Amino acid sequence: MKTLYVYMMTNRSRVVLYIGVTNSLVRRVYQHQQGEIDGFTKRYKLDRLVYYESYERPSDAISREKELKGWRREKKNALVETKNPTWADLSAMLYQPTRDPSSSPRFGMTRHGGPSQNESASPA
Template structure:
Protein backbone atom coordinates (compact mmCIF):
# COMPACT_ATOMS: atom_id res chain seq x y z
CA UNK A 1 0.00 0.00 0.00
CA UNK A 2 1.18 3.52 -0.76
CA UNK A 3 0.87 6.54 1.50
CA UNK A 4 0.93 10.11 0.28
CA UNK A 5 1.94 13.47 1.70
CA UNK A 6 0.42 16.32 -0.28
CA UNK A 7 0.20 20.09 -0.45
CA UNK A 8 -2.94 21.92 -1.53
CA UNK A 9 -3.09 25.62 -2.39
CA UNK A 10 -5.88 28.14 -2.77
CA UNK A 11 -3.96 29.74 -5.67
CA UNK A 12 -0.36 30.41 -6.65
CA UNK A 13 1.45 31.65 -3.51
CA UNK A 14 -1.87 31.44 -1.66
CA UNK A 15 -2.99 29.59 1.43
CA UNK A 16 -1.31 26.18 1.81
CA UNK A 17 -2.44 22.95 3.45
CA UNK A 18 -0.36 19.84 4.06
CA UNK A 19 -2.00 16.46 4.57
CA UNK A 20 -1.38 12.71 4.47
CA UNK A 21 -3.54 9.88 3.15
CA UNK A 22 -3.48 6.34 1.81
CA UNK A 23 -5.98 7.20 -0.97
CA UNK A 24 -4.88 10.37 -2.72
CA UNK A 25 -7.64 10.50 -5.33
CA UNK A 26 -10.41 10.09 -2.74
CA UNK A 27 -8.90 12.56 -0.30
CA UNK A 28 -8.27 15.29 -2.86
CA UNK A 29 -11.80 14.79 -4.21
CA UNK A 30 -13.11 15.37 -0.67
CA UNK A 31 -11.13 18.62 -0.42
CA UNK A 32 -12.16 19.81 -3.89
CA UNK A 33 -15.85 19.17 -3.26
CA UNK A 34 -15.76 20.58 0.31
CA UNK A 35 -17.15 17.29 1.63
CA UNK A 36 -15.38 17.61 4.98
CA UNK A 37 -15.63 20.62 7.27
CA UNK A 38 -12.33 22.14 8.26
CA UNK A 39 -9.45 24.33 7.17
CA UNK A 40 -9.53 23.58 3.45
CA UNK A 41 -13.26 24.18 3.19
CA UNK A 42 -13.08 27.45 5.16
CA UNK A 43 -10.16 28.78 3.13
CA UNK A 44 -10.98 27.45 -0.35
CA UNK A 45 -7.81 25.35 -0.54
CA UNK A 46 -8.52 22.88 -3.35
CA UNK A 47 -5.64 22.73 -5.84
CA UNK A 48 -3.22 19.80 -5.55
CA UNK A 49 0.19 21.40 -6.20
CA UNK A 50 2.55 18.77 -4.74
CA UNK A 51 2.57 15.18 -3.55
CA UNK A 52 5.04 12.46 -2.71
CA UNK A 53 4.66 8.74 -2.15
CA UNK A 54 5.86 6.66 0.80
CA UNK A 55 5.87 2.90 1.35
CA UNK A 56 5.06 3.02 5.06
CA UNK A 57 2.46 4.97 7.00
CA UNK A 58 4.96 5.89 9.71
CA UNK A 59 7.25 7.49 7.10
CA UNK A 60 4.41 9.52 5.63
CA UNK A 61 3.17 10.65 9.04
CA UNK A 62 6.65 11.76 10.05
CA UNK A 63 7.16 13.60 6.75
CA UNK A 64 3.80 15.37 7.07
CA UNK A 65 4.64 16.50 10.60
CA UNK A 66 8.06 17.67 9.49
CA UNK A 67 6.72 19.61 6.49
CA UNK A 68 4.06 21.30 8.63
CA UNK A 69 6.89 22.76 10.74
CA UNK A 70 8.73 24.14 7.70
CA UNK A 71 8.88 27.85 7.04
CA UNK A 72 6.52 29.03 4.32
CA UNK A 73 9.34 29.78 1.85
CA UNK A 74 10.61 26.18 2.20
CA UNK A 75 7.14 24.88 1.34
CA UNK A 76 6.96 27.16 -1.69
CA UNK A 77 10.41 26.03 -2.83
CA UNK A 78 9.32 22.39 -2.51
CA UNK A 79 6.27 23.06 -4.69
CA UNK A 80 8.13 25.12 -7.30
CA UNK A 81 10.97 22.62 -7.69
CA UNK A 82 8.56 20.09 -9.27
CA UNK A 83 5.63 22.33 -10.23
CA UNK A 84 6.94 25.83 -11.07
CA UNK A 85 3.62 27.00 -12.53
CA UNK A 86 1.51 25.76 -9.60
CA UNK A 87 -0.59 23.58 -11.90
CA UNK A 88 -3.37 21.53 -10.34
CA UNK A 89 -2.04 17.95 -10.44
CA UNK A 90 -5.37 16.29 -9.62
CA UNK A 91 -6.45 15.46 -13.20
CA UNK A 92 -3.05 13.88 -13.86
CA UNK A 93 -3.74 11.28 -11.17
CA UNK A 94 -6.12 9.49 -13.54
CA UNK A 95 -3.79 8.99 -16.48
Protein backbone atom coordinates in the same frame (compact mmCIF):
# COMPACT_ATOMS: atom_id res chain seq x y z
CA MET B 1 1.42 -2.87 1.60
CA LYS B 2 -0.62 0.21 0.76
CA THR B 3 1.05 3.38 -0.49
CA LEU B 4 0.60 6.55 1.55
CA TYR B 5 0.82 10.08 0.22
CA VAL B 6 1.92 13.36 1.75
CA TYR B 7 0.34 16.16 -0.23
CA MET B 8 -0.04 19.93 -0.43
CA MET B 9 -3.21 21.77 -1.41
CA THR B 10 -3.69 25.47 -2.06
CA ASN B 11 -6.34 27.83 -3.41
CA ARG B 12 -6.49 29.92 -6.57
CA SER B 13 -4.59 32.82 -5.02
CA ARG B 14 -2.02 30.51 -3.34
CA VAL B 15 -2.43 32.41 -0.08
CA VAL B 16 -2.68 29.28 2.06
CA LEU B 17 -0.97 25.87 1.92
CA TYR B 18 -2.38 22.75 3.53
CA ILE B 19 -0.29 19.63 4.14
CA GLY B 20 -1.93 16.27 4.75
CA VAL B 21 -1.37 12.53 4.57
CA THR B 22 -3.69 9.90 3.08
CA ASN B 23 -3.77 6.36 1.75
CA SER B 24 -5.96 7.40 -1.21
CA LEU B 25 -4.77 10.60 -2.85
CA VAL B 26 -7.45 10.55 -5.54
CA ARG B 27 -10.28 10.19 -3.02
CA ARG B 28 -8.85 12.75 -0.60
CA VAL B 29 -8.24 15.42 -3.26
CA TYR B 30 -11.76 14.83 -4.58
CA GLN B 31 -13.15 15.30 -1.06
CA HIS B 32 -11.24 18.56 -0.64
CA GLN B 33 -12.41 19.83 -4.04
CA GLN B 34 -16.04 18.99 -3.30
CA GLY B 35 -15.92 20.65 0.12
CA GLU B 36 -16.73 17.34 1.81
CA ILE B 37 -14.17 17.86 4.57
CA ASP B 38 -15.22 20.50 7.07
CA GLY B 39 -12.58 22.73 8.54
CA PHE B 40 -9.47 24.46 7.27
CA THR B 41 -9.47 23.26 3.64
CA LYS B 42 -13.17 23.97 3.15
CA ARG B 43 -12.98 27.38 4.81
CA TYR B 44 -10.10 28.52 2.60
CA LYS B 45 -11.31 26.70 -0.55
CA LEU B 46 -8.12 24.69 -0.89
CA ASP B 47 -8.98 22.81 -4.07
CA ARG B 48 -5.68 22.61 -5.97
CA LEU B 49 -3.19 19.81 -5.52
CA VAL B 50 0.26 21.31 -6.06
CA TYR B 51 2.61 18.67 -4.64
CA TYR B 52 2.70 15.11 -3.38
CA GLU B 53 5.10 12.37 -2.38
CA SER B 54 4.52 8.64 -1.93
CA TYR B 55 5.64 6.38 0.91
CA GLU B 56 5.39 2.67 1.60
CA ARG B 57 5.70 2.93 5.39
CA PRO B 58 3.07 4.86 7.36
CA SER B 59 5.68 6.03 9.87
CA ASP B 60 7.73 7.63 7.06
CA ALA B 61 4.69 9.43 5.65
CA ILE B 62 3.61 10.75 9.05
CA SER B 63 7.16 11.88 9.88
CA ARG B 64 7.42 13.71 6.56
CA GLU B 65 4.04 15.39 7.07
CA LYS B 66 5.18 16.65 10.48
CA GLU B 67 8.52 17.77 9.04
CA LEU B 68 6.88 19.78 6.24
CA LYS B 69 4.36 21.34 8.62
CA GLY B 70 7.31 22.66 10.64
CA TRP B 71 8.90 24.41 7.67
CA ARG B 72 8.62 28.13 6.97
CA ARG B 73 6.39 29.07 4.05
CA GLU B 74 9.34 30.02 1.82
CA LYS B 75 10.84 26.56 2.16
CA LYS B 76 7.49 24.90 1.37
CA ASN B 77 7.13 27.11 -1.71
CA ALA B 78 10.62 26.13 -2.88
CA LEU B 79 9.77 22.44 -2.46
CA VAL B 80 6.61 22.80 -4.55
CA GLU B 81 8.57 24.65 -7.22
CA THR B 82 11.16 21.84 -7.52
CA LYS B 83 8.50 19.59 -9.08
CA ASN B 84 5.77 22.05 -10.06
CA PRO B 85 7.33 25.44 -10.92
CA THR B 86 4.07 26.86 -12.31
CA TRP B 87 1.97 25.69 -9.36
CA ALA B 88 -0.34 23.85 -11.76
CA ASP B 89 -3.23 21.88 -10.30
CA LEU B 90 -1.91 18.31 -10.41
CA SER B 91 -5.29 16.78 -9.66
CA ALA B 92 -6.15 16.58 -13.37
CA MET B 93 -3.39 13.97 -13.71
CA LEU B 94 -5.06 11.85 -11.04
CA TYR B 95 -8.46 11.64 -12.68
CA GLN B 96 -9.52 9.67 -15.70
CA PRO B 97 -13.19 9.45 -16.76
CA THR B 98 -13.51 5.76 -15.88
CA ARG B 99 -11.63 5.94 -12.59
CA ASP B 100 -13.20 5.54 -9.21
CA PRO B 101 -12.15 8.29 -6.75
CA SER B 102 -11.08 5.58 -4.30
CA SER B 103 -8.34 4.34 -6.63
CA SER B 104 -4.70 5.32 -6.30
CA PRO B 105 -3.04 7.95 -8.51
CA ARG B 106 -1.36 7.07 -11.75
CA PHE B 107 1.36 9.66 -11.26
CA GLY B 108 3.43 10.47 -8.22
CA MET B 109 6.61 11.76 -6.72
CA THR B 110 8.59 10.00 -4.06
CA ARG B 111 10.45 11.81 -1.31
CA HIS B 112 13.63 11.53 -3.33
CA GLY B 113 12.10 12.90 -6.51
CA GLY B 114 11.88 9.59 -8.36
CA PRO B 115 8.73 7.97 -9.69
CA SER B 116 6.41 6.17 -7.32
CA GLN B 117 5.95 2.44 -7.78
CA ASN B 118 2.64 2.90 -9.58
CA GLU B 119 3.84 5.69 -11.83
CA SER B 120 3.63 5.02 -15.54
CA ALA B 121 4.64 8.46 -16.82
CA SER B 122 6.19 11.65 -15.54
CA PRO B 123 4.08 14.71 -14.72
CA ALA B 124 4.35 17.53 -17.23
